[in-house]
Amino acid sequence: MDTPAPLDDxxxxxxxxxxxxxxxxxxxxxRMLGSVADAEDVLQDAWLKWSQTDRDAVANPRAYLVRTVTNLCLNRLTSARATRESYIGEWLPEPWLTTPDSSEQTERADSVSMALMVVLESLSPVERAVFVLREVFGYSHAEIATILDRSEAAVRQTAHRAREHVEARRPRYDTDQEQRRAVTERFLAACTGGDLNAVMELLAPDVTAWADGGGKVTAARRPLHGTDSVARWLLGVLAKPELQDVTWEHAVVNGEHSVLYRRNGEPVGALTFDLNDGLMQNLRLQGNPDKLSGLS
Incomplete structure (x- = not known):
C-alpha cells in the first residue's frame, strides 16, 4: 500500500x-464593499495570493494580508460603481447576520451598522479604505500610507476629509440594544397581527423606507415617506399572496436587533432600521436574493 505523502509544512x-x-x-x-459575497470572494483571492507568496520574504503577515485585501477591494469598488449606475431600483448594502461567532466581539456594534454602511457608500474608494482602516481598526496614518502606497500627508488629508464627510451624514440614533429589542418585538407583533395603528405608533413622523429587490423580486422603486405610507406599505407587503408562507422573526443583523424573513427555514430578506427617541426611522428592506448570503 502506498505511503501517504507528508503534509506541506x-x-x-x-x-x-x-x-x-x-x-x-x-x-x-x-465594510469596504458592503457585500458579504464580494468580501468572501476577496478573501478567497487573497488566500490564493498568500499561498503563492514567499513567506520568508514577508516580515509581517498581518500587514501583508491587510494590504492585499484592501487593494483587492479598491479594484472591486472601482468596477462596482459602474454596475450600480444601472441597478434596478434602490441599492442597499448586503445585510450580515451577526452572532457571537461571526461578529468581532471587540468592535463597536455601530462600526458595522447599516446606517454607517449606507454612509460609507457615499465615500470614494480611497476615502472608504482610509476611513475603515483608521476609524474602525485603528491603523496609524503611517501604516495606512504603506498599505495604500501613498504619502502619509496625503493619507492624513484623506482621513480628515472622510471623517468629516461621515460625521456630517451619519445621524446619531439610539444605540440601547435592549430598547431596540423591545421595539423590534413590538413591531413584529403589530405587523403579524395586521394592526395598522400599532405599526404607525412605532414609526417616527419623518420615517423613510427603502426596499432593495434588484429587479429580482417585487419592491418599491422609490423611497416611501411618512408613517401612514410606510405602515400601509409594510402591511401590504405582508398581505401579498406570494408571501403568505414567509415568517418574520427577531434577529441581530449588522450588530443591531432587526427583523429576518424566512421561507421554509431559508432567509428571504431582512429589515433593519434606525431608532430615534424610541421610534423607528430609516427602514431598509433587503429582499434581493443575490444579496442574502450573509443571512445564512
Missing part, C-alpha cells in the same frame, strides 16, 4: 497565518 504555516487574521480581513472587506 509551509502550506500549513501559511494557512495558520491566514486563518488567525481572517476575522480582521473579512471585517475590512465587508
Amino acid at each position: 509551509s502550506l500549513d504555516d501559511s494557512l495558520d497565518d491566514y486563518t488567525s487574521h481572517r476575522r480582521l480581513l473579512f471585517g475590512t472587506a465587508y
